[in-house]
Amino acid sequence: MTIQLTDLHVEFDQGFQLKHINWQVEKQQHWLITGANGAGKSALAAVLAGYGDIQSGSTGGLPSPIGWVSFEAQAELIDAELKKDDADITDVISLGTPVREIIFTSEIDAAIAQDLITKFELDYLLNRAFRKLSTGESRKVMIIRALSCKAELLILDEPFDGLDSSTHAMLQTHLSGLAQHTPIVMVLNRFDEIPDFVSHVAYMENGELRHQVERNDEAAYAELYQLLHLKTTQLQIPPADTDTDIPALNPQQPLVKLTNICVKYTDMVLINNLDWTIEANQHWQLSGPNGSGKTAILSLITGDHPQCYTNDIFVFGFQRGNGESIWQIKQFIGYVSTALQWEYRVGTSLRNVIISGFYDSIGLYSKSTDRQKQIADQWLTLLGMQDRADYPFNKLSYGDQRLLLIARAMVKHPPLLILDEPCLGLDDINRQLVLALIEKICEANETSVIYVNHHAQDRIAGIDNYLALEKSADNS
Amino acid sequence: MSNNYFNTLPLREQLEQLAKCRFMHMNEFTEGVDALKGKKMVIIGCGAQGLNQGLNLRDSGLDVSYTLRQAAIDEKRQSYKNAADNGFTVGTYEELIPTADIVLNLTPDKQHTPVVTAVMPLMKQGACLSYSHGFNIVEEGMQIREDLTVIMVAPKCPGSEVRAEYVRGFGVPTLIAVHEDNDPQGHGLALAKAYAVGTGGHKAGVLMSSFIAEVKSDLMGEQTILCGMLQTGSLLCFDKMIDKGMDAGYASKLIQFGWETITEALKYGGVTNMLDRLSNPAKIKAFDLSEELKVIMRPLYNKHQDDIINGTFSSTMMADWANDDVNLLGWRAETGETAFEKTPAGDMEISEQEYFDHGILMVAMVKAGVELAFETMTAAGIIADSAYYESLHETPLIANTIARKKLYEMNATISDTAEYGCYLYNHACLPLLGDFMKNIDTDVIGRGLSSDDNGVDNARLIEINAALRSHPVEAIGATLRGHMADMKKIV
Numbered sequence: 001m002t003i004q005l006t007d008l009h010v011e012f013d014q015g016f017q018l019k020h021i022n023w024q025v026e027k028q029q030h031w032l033i034t035g036a037n038g039a040g041k042s043a044l045a046a047v048l049a050g051y052g053d054i055q056s057g058s059t060g061g062l063p064s065p066i067g068w069v070s071f072e073a074q075a076e077l078i079d080a081e082l083k084k085d086d087a088d089i090t091d092v093i094s095l096g097t098p099v100r101e102i103i104f105t106s107e108i109d110a111a112i113a114q115d116l117i118t119k120f121e122l123d124y125l126l127n128r129a130f131r132k133l134s135t136g137e138s139r140k141v142m143i144i145r146a147l148s149c150k151a152e153l154l155i156l157d158e159p160f161d162g163l164d165s166s167t168h169a170m171l172q173t174h175l176s177g178l179a180q181h182t183p184i185v186m187v188l189n190r191f192d193e194i195p196d197f198v199s200h201v202a203y204m205e206n207g208e209l210r211h212q213v214e215r216n217d218e219a220a221y222a223e224l225y226q227l228l229h230l231k232t233t234q235l236q237i238p239p240a241d242t243d244t245d246i247p248a249l250n251p252q253q254p255l256v257k258l259t260n261i262c263v264k265y266t267d268m269v270l271i272n273n274l275d276w277t278i279e280a281n282q283h284w285q286l287s288g289p290n291g292s293g294k295t296a297i298l299s300l301i302t303g304d305h306p307q308c309y310t311n312d313i314f315v316f317g318f319q320r321g322n323g324e325s326i327w328q329i330k331q332f333i334g335y336v337s338t339a340l341q342w343e344y345r346v347g348t349s350l351r352n353v354i355i356s357g358f359y360d361s362i363g364l365y366s367k368s369t370d371r372q373k374q375i376a377d378q379w380l381t382l383l384g385m386q387d388r389a390d391y392p393f394n395k396l397s398y399g400d401q402r403l404l405l406i407a408r409a410m411v412k413h414p415p416l417l418i419l420d421e422p423c424l425g426l427d428d429i430n431r432q433l434v435l436a437l438i439e440k441i442c443e444a445n446e447t448s449v450i451y452v453n454h455h456a457q458d459r460i461a462g463i464d465n466y467l468a469l470e471k472s473a474d475n476s
Numbered sequence: 477m478s479n480n481y482f483n484t485l486p487l488r489e490q491l492e493q494l495a496k497c498r499f500m501h502m503n504e505f506t507e508g509v510d511a512l513k514g515k516k517m518v519i520i521g522c523g524a525q526g527l528n529q530g531l532n533l534r535d536s537g538l539d540v541s542y543t544l545r546q547a548a549i550d551e552k553r554q555s556y557k558n559a560a561d562n563g564f565t566v567g568t569y570e571e572l573i574p575t576a577d578i579v580l581n582l583t584p585d586k587q588h589t590p591v592v593t594a595v596m597p598l599m600k601q602g603a604c605l606s607y608s609h610g611f612n613i614v615e616e617g618m619q620i621r622e623d624l625t626v627i628m629v630a631p632k633c634p635g636s637e638v639r640a641e642y643v644r645g646f647g648v649p650t651l652i653a654v655h656e657d658n659d660p661q662g663h664g665l666a667l668a669k670a671y672a673v674g675t676g677g678h679k680a681g682v683l684m685s686s687f688i689a690e691v692k693s694d695l696m697g698e699q700t701i702l703c704g705m706l707q708t709g710s711l712l713c714f715d716k717m718i719d720k721g722m723d724a725g726y727a728s729k730l731i732q733f734g735w736e737t738i739t740e741a742l743k744y745g746g747v748t749n750m751l752d753r754l755s756n757p758a759k760i761k762a763f764d765l766s767e768e769l770k771v772i773m774r775p776l777y778n779k780h781q782d783d784i785i786n787g788t789f790s791s792t793m794m795a796d797w798a799n800d801d802v803n804l805l806g807w808r809a810e811t812g813e814t815a816f817e818k819t820p821a822g823d824m825e826i827s828e829q830e831y832f833d834h835g836i837l838m839v840a841m842v843k844a845g846v847e848l849a850f851e852t853m854t855a856a857g858i859i860a861d862s863a864y865y866e867s868l869h870e871t872p873l874i875a876n877t878i879a880r881k882k883l884y885e886m887n888a889t890i891s892d893t894a895e896y897g898c899y900l901y902n903h904a905c906l907p908l909l910g911d912f913m914k915n916i917d918t919d920v921i922g923r924g925l926s927s928d929d930n931g932v933d934n935a936r937l938i939e940i941n942a943a944l945r946s947h948p949v950e951a952i953g954a955t956l957r958g959h960m961a962d963m964k965k966i967v
């Protein structure tokens with residue numbers, strides 16, 4: 001029997017919604033539903049258990065009985081017990097329902113339940129009132145009920161929460177056995193707890209089912225892992241290196257002031273009469289079609305364009321062309337672009353790629369300090385790549401390279417971060433990874449961001465200044 | 477008529493100059509570009525070296541402009557576009573030379589005498605004239621006004637690399653020298669050091685050398701292993717494969733990209749590493765072939781070095797200059813007509829390892845050429861550091877040019893002097909290897925060893941591994957590559 005959710009919109013209490021859900025769970029599959037907090041993981045699981053107000057779309061093939069472990073189910077059970085108390089208010093003292101009665105109901109396979117009671121070492125609790133149990137104990141009772149109810153489908157929402165490690169291991173083993181004949185849908189916040197039998201992963205975001213990945217598609221699975229990691233861990237952007245401090249800037253001055261910019265070649269004019277001022281703490285989006293000069297403008301700022309010497313350019317306290325070196329300019333800028341990624345074809349380690357951001361170099365040519373290594377390792381942890389610190393950069397997937405280059409750009413906490421089409425050439429999941437990282441950076445809010453893309457309408461949250469370039473007419 | 481400067485020196489001084497070579501420590505460059513700050517640098521010529529050195533110097537905060545011959549400005553030639561499109565001031569000799577504190581002569585070597593003769597009277601009292609190759613001073617005996625300082629800053633790479641490495645935050649190994657006859661203020665070294673910093677060279681290693689050591693080693697390297705051996709090797713290997721009935725597109729591709737692939741291994745771990753990329757039986761084969769090649773070719777390497785040292789080479793070439801480059805142009809056309817040059821590379825896949833496995837003879841040729849050039853140079857009194865840069869170090873860089881557009885590209889990228897020497901070498905080497913090539917079959921070039929060739933004598937293998945590792949070019953190479961910090965990680 002296949003469970004089929006089609007174009008489903010479901011509403012829950014407090015206005016939470018699931019939207020555009022299209023999902024199919026086959027009999028022999030075991031799914032993990034994952035996503036950040038509030039993404040709708042538990043809601044999706046609850047839909048399988050028949051909860052939520054369906055607004056549109058359809059569900060089909062929902063099996064019964066269902067064994068359901070979740071906070072909601074646990075709260076419901078406890079609630080029901082408390083209500084019984086209220087009802088018995090006239091009696092002297094209610095002892096409440098003993099655990100034995102809660103577990104051994106008519107729907108239950110008593111032998112399995114007894115086996116689990118032994119495994120969970122709960123025998124001593126059987127005569128105690130259910131409502132007297134601790135949360136951990138009542139959770140175990142719930143699990144026993146769910147696993148011994150001859151379910152056609154098991155929905156286990158964070159079943160390992162609060163279990164000690166030996167119980168956790170015992171439960172994992174038990175579930176592997178059950179998975180032989182019963183489909184299981186699990187909700188877990190963390191990938192590292194994922195049992196071996198899980199064959200598919202569903203990733204939720206903002207009430208939508210964004211990704212469905214087969215476990216044995218290793219590349220996709222790894223990316224999903226990373227995305228979840230970035231979305232769920234409360235990691236901070238690692239600190240700057242106090243030994244390689246960037247000189248302080250005069251806060252009264254703009255970061256960048258371009259005046260009457262012209263970029264021309266002997267046979268064409270690319271940019272004519274452009275003015276642009278970027279104040280500290282402003283985030284900008286720069287857009288325009290190919291050939292409108294986006295990259296040229298950026299490279300005037302970074303000092304990579306030779307005509308930065310023939311234009312009126314003020315950057316980071318330097319009026320260009322007065323004896324400053326490009327390294328004095330570059331120290332204030334973090335830069336990521338597809339072109340950089342092409343140029344960065346080096347076999348150096350991931351750690352060194354990040355450290356090279358301190359030196360604005362492609363490859364690493366200076367001895368790095370222990371402190372820099374530490375910071376690089378913190379970045380790798382943030383990216384979920386801590387196990388690959390010594391892995392060669394050029395063997396990394398395209399999307400991972402991009403993430404690493406963003407970390408390289410940010411490692412020194414530059415006053416200006418330039419992201420030149422940072423999502424170009426990336427698939428959906430890598431785009432989300434990159435955007436998640438940029439969001440984290442924008443949150444920190446000590447760096448001004450210039451975000452470049454083709455389309456003026458592709459806006460990013462947190463950016464409120466816009467410069468749209470047109471293709472210049474070649475007439476002057 | 478020019479007068480060979482080297483030949484005017486007494487032997488004692490010749491030897492002393494040839495042996496001048498000191499690897500400079502990073503902390504000798506702590507003053508950065510200070511010695512050139514605020515000074516006006518005017519570059520003559522905006523070609524491969526001129527443009528790229530100028531871009532680096534300007535990005536290091538120095539004041540750079542270009543002077544070109546009038547015709548180049550009037551006709552808006554490529555050299556004019558190079559300078560103008562990059563936002564540099566361009567002017568005539570009369571406009572710019574008198575304002576210059578330092579004049580960088582980056583025109584082709586064969587133009588140096590007329591160029592220097594033209595600009596010298598315009599130069600400020602006490603200014604500095606700089607070269608990136610010492611040919612004019614050493615081989616032509618150019619006499620420079622007494623008040624002028626004369627220095628050399630010679631990047632050991634094609635101009636494109638000079639720029640690319642700088643942009644990465646690195647640099648290319650560089651030789652610097654002061655012409656002792658022209659250092660009236662005693663600040664030649666300070667200027668040369670600052671110039672090397674301005675191009676990024678100090679990050680990759682700077683050798684304090686002499687005009688003479690630079691010229692005699694540079695000429696030797698480029699004629700023999702760098703360009704000559706690769707050209708001769710390309711032609712012989714290609715013709716052999718065709719002779720044996722192999723697909724021409726495959727043969728063309730194997731050679732065009734093979735040099736680049738196999739010499740890439742040199743960058744990381746020298747000749748040893750290049751041979752380590754082969755299977756054991758193939759390694760033994762390559763080693764034996766290279767020993768044979770070294771015996772056959774040694775007299776040729778000696779002859780090139782002798783002709784370079786005693787000035788025969790330069791006077792022969794200068795005679796061709798005086799004769800409107802008839803020889804050079806004829807040989808260039810001839811090269812364009814060779815079967816290898818005219819056969820486009822096929823579009824088959826060749827894996828990195830296959831270039832090694834099917835190119836055993838090419839590996840042997842590179843090994844023989846590198847070792848012979850190094851041995852011959854050091855025997856002539858050139859110090860190992862210099863000899864390393866002029867042989868092994870530059871081989872992969874030249875090989876890259878062949879990968880781009882075959883011999884045409886190589887000969888277009890290198891200087892006319894190198895090209896001339898390359899043809900001389902090629903003409904002598906082709907017949908020299910005639911008999912050797914008769915015994916060559918596709919097992920060592922084109923198809924690789926067959927599987928029944930895989931017996932290996934352990935003792936022999938150990939002997940070969942030891943021989944490879946103990947060659948003097950390997951010891952100095954390991955040291956100099958170590959100096960280049962993480963250079964080994966750069967591709």
Ligand SMILES: NC(=O)c1ccc[n+]([C@@H]2O[C@H](COP(=O)([O-])OP(=O)(O)OC[C@H]3O[C@@H](n4cnc5c(N)ncnc54)[C@H](OP(=O)(O)O)[C@@H]3O)[C@@H](O)[C@H]2O)c1
Nearest residue numbers: 521522523524525545548553555582583584587608609634
């Ligand atoms: N190529 C290398 O790998 C390399 C490496 C190290 C050192 N060097 C040295 O660097 C120097 C320059 O070599 P290069 O390879 O850069 O040369 P190049 O690419 O041929 O450039 C020569 C430049 O000089 C100009 N020029 C030619 N004849 C001239 C004349 N009579 N008067 C004034 N300008 C003239 C040319 O411009 P117009 O013709 O448009 O006037 C061109 O811009 C040489 O001393 C060379 O030995 C070269």
